Amino acid sequence: MPETEGSPGVPGVRAMLELLDADLDSVGISSQLRTRATNEVPGNLYQEGFRELIRRAPNGIDRANDLIKRAVLQALVDPPFRASDERTDLHCRSILRSNKRWYLRPSVLALGRLLASHPDRFPLVLTTNFDPLIEIATQRAGGTTHRTVLHADGYLGSHGAAHSATHVVYLHGYWFGSDTMHSAVQLTQNRPQLQSSLIEILRSYTLLQLGYGGWDDIVMGALQRASEDLGSTPDILWASNQLSEKDPARKIAERLYAASARQRVQFYAGIDLHEVIPQLERAMSKERKRIDVIVLSQHERVLGQVLGKLNLAQNHFSFLPATTLRTKRVAEHPDFKHKILNTRSCITLTAQDSDPDCFLTVVIVDQPIESDHYSNLFGDFSKNRHVAIITTQGASQIGIPLTDYVRYFIIRYVLGQTILINTHEETRDCMFDKKNHKPDIRLSLRSARLCDDCNLKLRKLSSPNSETAVGACRQLLGHMVLEHN
Structure with missing residues (x-):
């Protein structure tokens, strides 16, 4: 939902009531x-x-x-959505690809960033929302997602087996290309x-519930069934923004009583997701060294896939796009x-704008680059300033895929x-060959060798402090070699 009234974002329940009033x-x-929401439960009115x-209404569904399309499109900026804009499924699919047009809180x-950096820990997201913002945020952070949309019955299949992507499941339908589920008849079918x-998932994963109201729907039905099955061992963490511990919905606590009695569900009250999620992300990011990547390239979407592969191949570094503000400051200089x-x-210049917690900043540009001594470089690097710069020009010169070259x-x-x-x-077929003969990079892509002297x-x-980082680099190199042999 929007941060403030009038700002971009998918409307919350009360704002949705206004849209419903207008349509009705x-x-x-x-x-x-x-008007009735003052005295009645907004969710029931929805x-x-x-x-x-x-x-x-005629053609009601x-x-x-x-x-729902109009509501979701209110999260667009540059330019913002207008009621007169086209809303066909084809047009919505095109808008979805315009990653930067979506405003994200x-x-x-x-x-x-959490999902992109830790796909092994968070391989699956179940959402009753219709909007694509979780997927867009994950992709913008360099992660990979795949989507399952259910507006009727269906089996979820495998997910996260190879931890190669975050599986986002839309349990009540999607904002275009499917029906959306709202009424009690639809939700309880x-x-x-x-x-x-869902019950199978509860046997395999810890369920962290964030921002779900606990309506009478398929999710609550599965949770209750797992709760009452004495042979199951669910692990449920239920966060609520209510200030009273009894209020994470008394009704929810009653339905999950069997699991609660076995200490299989824990309720947490007074949780503001807009504060807690960034705090959790900062705490977990300290487990890894952060690599900020500033992409000043027309290939931004493709290069996002590179970050996802780098994060998946090891667990010591987090490769993340730099903040929009930092990228803008650098780009406009x-x-x-x-x-x-x-x-x-x-x-x-990039070093002057650096975050002290950042292990390395990598800037990716499309223009040719040169140093004071060399022209037509692939890239350049300063260990003291914790900054590297890479040009995409080199990939086309030697005829290798851009993603492989940048990685x-x-x-x-x-x-x-x-x-x-x-x-x-x-x-020497070594990562640290100067590669004055540019096609030599192909050798390293296939072998990722370090010569005897460099080894x-x-x-x-x-040192003990660097061994883990070196090991992570070797994992990255090994992953790269597997793809080229």
Whole structure:
């Protein structure tokens, strides 16, 4: 929901009541849902409003689906959504690909970074929302997602087996391309395959509940069934924004009483998700060294896949896009607007804007780059300033996929930041060949070797503090080699 009234975002329940009132009024149905919300439960009024719209308005289910589209599109910025804008499924699919047009609250951005950095810990997200913001936040943070949409019964299938992506499951439908479920009749329909899937999930995972109201629907049905099954061992953490411990919905506590009595469900009251999620993300990010990536390239969407692969291959570094504000400050500086960039000035500028908690900042640009001594470089790096710069120009010059090329140089500079090993002029099929002959990079992509001299330096210079980081770099190199052999 929006941070403040009038700001972009998917409307909350009370704002949805206003949209419902307007739609119902347009077909001659008086409801006054927003006014009644002062004395009645807004969630119940929401269900009532959609029930009336679907049952009594012409093409009611289509009107309900269109209302959801209009609501979700209120999260668009640059430019914002207008009521007159096209809303066909094809158009919505096109908008979905415009990643930067969606406004994301800081808490949603933090959730995306969590999911992108820890797909092994958070392989599955179950949501009763219709909007795509969790997926967009995860992709913007360099993660990979895949989507399952259910507006009827269905089996969820496998998820997270290889921890290669975050599986986002839309339990009540999606904002386009499917029906959406709102009324009590829809929410309580018999969905045995889905219920079995949810119960199976509860046997395998800890369920952290955030922001779910506990309506009488398939989710609560599965939770209650798992709670009452004495042979099951669910582990449920239920967070509520209510200040009273009894209020994480007395009704919910009653339905999950059997699990609560066995200490299988814990209730946490007074939890503000917009504060707690960023706090959790900051706490978990301290477990890993952070690599900020500033993408000043037309290939931003493709390069996001690189960060996802790097995060999946090891658990010591977090490769994350730099904040929008930091990226904007760097992008707007005159030094980054030249046709050919000087690496010394660009690295110095980037370092001045650096976060002390950041292990390394990598800037990716499309322009050719040169140093004070060399022209037509692949990239450049300063260990003292914790900054590297890479140009996408090199990939086209030597004819290798851009994702492989960028990943190779990021790994090389992370290894260089971990332990300083100077490049050597001689070609030895080594990561630290100077590669004056540019096609030599192909050798390293296939072997990821370190020559005997560099391996010896690595062993001599390694310390207890750097061994884990070096091990993570070797994991990254090994992962890269597997893809090229």
